[in-house]
Every structure is written in C-alpha cells, then in structure tokens.
Amino acid sequence: MKSINIVVAIVVTLTISSCNISKAQINKPNEQGLSLLELADIPYLKGESRQIFDPKPAKDFDENKWFTNDHCFVTDKKGELHWFGINNPFPPEGKELYRYHPYLGHLTSNSATENWKRQPFAINEIEGTEYVGAPFVVWHDESNRWVMVVEQWREKRQLEVYWSTDLMNWEETKTAILPNKLRIGTRDPHIMKGSDGKYWIHVVATGNKGVKQSQVLRIRTKDFITFEDPETILGINDIEWATLIESPYLKEHNGLWYLFFTYAHRRYAETLVVVSDDPDHFDYEKNVVTTLFGHAAEIVNYKGKEYITSCGPEDAHYLNGHGVTMTELGWLKQ
Known part of the structure; x- marks a missing residue:
C-alpha cells in the first residue's frame, strides 16, 4: 500500500508540475509584454490566386453569364474533395440581383486546384423559392450523416438545416433556426466542432442583444434541431440597419485564433483577419x-496542403471570370 501511495504521489506531482509548466508557458509572452499582434503569425496568399473551375455548368447550358459566390469545402469518407456554393446565372430580365439564387452548385475533385468535376446541383429551386444562399457542410458524428446549414427564402430569408447520407441527395427541413432570435439577413454560416463538444455555427448579423452593429455570432448546437441563444464574438460599430460584414471563417493556428471575414461594404474583395487568444471574443x-x-x-486543408479561396462578385466586371479562385495559404512568423 505504501508503494502504491508513493506512485500516486509521484503521478500527482508530475501532473501538477506539467500543468504549472504549461500555464507558465502560456503566460510567459504576457510577462514579456508582447501584444497579440506581436505574437500572431501573419497569413498571406502564396502566389497567384487562380480560377479552379468555370462557374457555368456547360457552355451550352444557357445563354447567360454565370457567377459563383459564398461556398464551402468538405472531404468525404473516401478522400474526395467536394465544393458546395452559390452558383447562378446573372439574373435574366424581370429577376432581381441578390434575389435570384435558384441553384446551389456541387463539384468534386481529387486535386484541390484542378480536376473539378461538376455534379448535379445540390439544391435546385428554379421552380421553387428561386433562392438558396451561402451553405456550410460538416459531418455530424452523432447521427452519422452530413449536415448543411444554408440560407433559404420562403416567406422571408432564414437559416435552415438540410441532411444527407451521401453528399448528393439532400433532405430539407423547412424549419428556421432561431426565428425569434435572429434578424432577417443573418447568413453566411461557418461550422466547426468546438472544444465543448458542440457544433459552433458562426454567422454574420446585426442587432444581437439589441446592439446595432455589424456582428459575427456563434450559435451552439449538438443535434442541429435545438440551438442555444446566439453569442456575439465580434462587433463593429458601423451601422444601424444591416450587417456590413460577410463570410466569417474561424481557424486555430499555433495556439491562437484567427477570424477571417469579408468587409464587403467597404471593399468587396477585402478579407480582414483578426487574431485572439480567446475564441469567444475578437x-x-x-x-x-x-x-x-x-x-x-x-x-481548405487537402492532401497535406493548406489553401485559401475567393469568389464572386455577383455583378459583372470586365476582367473577372466570376468563378472560385484558390492559392496556397502561407503563415509568416514574426
């Protein structure tokens, strides 16, 4: 019994020492007076960002020019990369820009920067709501299937959940996420599994808790059926009626958190990156x-490389293919 107690004491002592060392290492930069900006690695685009596929399904599909916009990537269980995203023709006569979004595109590849093969549209609302917004897809461990959060436009714009077992066929729920808690225009989901075991859905919005500002919110869920109240993780005091930021993406890198988002209403092709040591506040x-x-x-992390993408815009520009572009993402150490 005495020897067992000695072993337990040694294990406890080593555990405490390990915790103290880790805590000291974490606190050491602050003791040196370094700011988060001094500690942060700086993400950058390595080389030219090139278009990876034509936004138009086929040359003879119709007479329209097509575009892509907000999108996401997911790797299936066989290692194939899937792209889902806004993929539509510019509005024909009688239809409105930003209201005519009938298709959600779907392509697959075995090489992130090339070999993209077009699949049938993931969602086709050409004879329905004529609107599908920005999607995000993740694997839901608890139900052993894929889940998509996407913006739909029924009686009004709202976030909804779709389910799939194969990434090809999607079952809609037609049920709005937190309809009494989220303002119209809450959109552009990003989803990740959090340290609390819940799925964190990040969206852009305004008006959370009565604050009129451009915001990135977090909504936590386990089952994508019930959802916790939204939390504001970033706010910009810039507006009173609608969010001016878009497309959040949260990533951990070397012990710090990096929130990427587009400040589209300042400059359309501008992505800001805010660093934090706390994923709940930026x-x-x-x-x-x-x-x-x-x-x-x-x-996108695929086959040992990390990439970053861009897309759009939804209005015509002369020197723009309106497709998704991609390049490697680098990190500059200070």
Missing part, C-alpha cells in the same frame, strides 16, 4: 493582423 479595433485580397474566403 477585438476589431485592436487586433486586425492583416488584410487579404479576396471575397468570402474559405480555408
């Missing part, structure tokens, strides 16, 4: 680590 005024060229950036 300070736009103090901790913007860099500005990247691109709209609605997504970060």
Whole structure:
C-alpha cells in the first residue's frame, strides 16, 4: 500500500508540475509584454490566386453569364474533395440581383486546384423559392450523416438545416433556426466542432442583444434541431440597419485564433483577419493582423496542403471570370 501511495504521489506531482509548466508557458509572452499582434503569425496568399473551375455548368447550358459566390469545402469518407456554393446565372430580365439564387452548385475533385468535376446541383429551386444562399457542410458524428446549414427564402430569408447520407441527395427541413432570435439577413454560416463538444455555427448579423452593429455570432448546437441563444464574438460599430460584414471563417493556428471575414461594404474583395487568444471574443479595433485580397474566403486543408479561396462578385466586371479562385495559404512568423 505504501508503494502504491508513493506512485500516486509521484503521478500527482508530475501532473501538477506539467500543468504549472504549461500555464507558465502560456503566460510567459504576457510577462514579456508582447501584444497579440506581436505574437500572431501573419497569413498571406502564396502566389497567384487562380480560377479552379468555370462557374457555368456547360457552355451550352444557357445563354447567360454565370457567377459563383459564398461556398464551402468538405472531404468525404473516401478522400474526395467536394465544393458546395452559390452558383447562378446573372439574373435574366424581370429577376432581381441578390434575389435570384435558384441553384446551389456541387463539384468534386481529387486535386484541390484542378480536376473539378461538376455534379448535379445540390439544391435546385428554379421552380421553387428561386433562392438558396451561402451553405456550410460538416459531418455530424452523432447521427452519422452530413449536415448543411444554408440560407433559404420562403416567406422571408432564414437559416435552415438540410441532411444527407451521401453528399448528393439532400433532405430539407423547412424549419428556421432561431426565428425569434435572429434578424432577417443573418447568413453566411461557418461550422466547426468546438472544444465543448458542440457544433459552433458562426454567422454574420446585426442587432444581437439589441446592439446595432455589424456582428459575427456563434450559435451552439449538438443535434442541429435545438440551438442555444446566439453569442456575439465580434462587433463593429458601423451601422444601424444591416450587417456590413460577410463570410466569417474561424481557424486555430499555433495556439491562437484567427477570424477571417469579408468587409464587403467597404471593399468587396477585402478579407480582414483578426487574431485572439480567446475564441469567444475578437477585438476589431485592436487586433486586425492583416488584410487579404479576396471575397468570402474559405480555408481548405487537402492532401497535406493548406489553401485559401475567393469568389464572386455577383455583378459583372470586365476582367473577372466570376468563378472560385484558390492559392496556397502561407503563415509568416514574426
């Protein structure tokens, strides 16, 4: 019994020492007086961002010019990369820009920057609501299937959940997420599994808790049926009626958190990156680590490489293919 107690004491002592060392290492930069901006690595685009596929399904599909916009990537269980995103023709006569979004595009590839193969539209609302907004897809461990959060436009714009077992066929729920808690225009979901075991849905919005500002919110859920009240993780005091930021993407890198988002109503192709040591709070005024060229950036890890994307715009420009572009993402150590 005495020897067992000695072993337990040694294990407890080593555990406490390990915790103390980790805590000291975490606190050491603050003791040196370094700011988050001094500690942060700086993300940058490595080389030219090139279009990875034509936004139009086929040359003879119709007579319209097509575009892509907000999108996401997911790797299936066989290792194939899937792209889902806004993929539509510019509105024909009688239809409105930003209201005519009938298709959600779907493509697959075995090489992130090339070999993209077009699949049938993931969602086709050409004879329905004529609107599908920005999607995000993740694997839901608890139900052993894929889940998509996407913006729909029924009686009004709202976030909804779709389910799939194969990433090809999607079952709609037609049920709005937190209809009494989220204002119209809450959109552009990003989803990740949090340290609390819940799924964190990040969206852009305004008016959370009565505050009129451009916001990034977090909505927590386990089952994508019930949802916790939204929390504001970033706010910019810039507006009174609608969010002016878009397309959040949250990533942990070397012990710090980086929130990427587009400030589209300042410059369409501008992605700001704010760094934090707390994933629940980001300070736009103090901790913007860099500005990247691109709209609605997504970060993709595939076959050992990390990429960053851009897309759009939804209105015609002469030197723009209106497709998704991609390049490697680099991190500059200070």
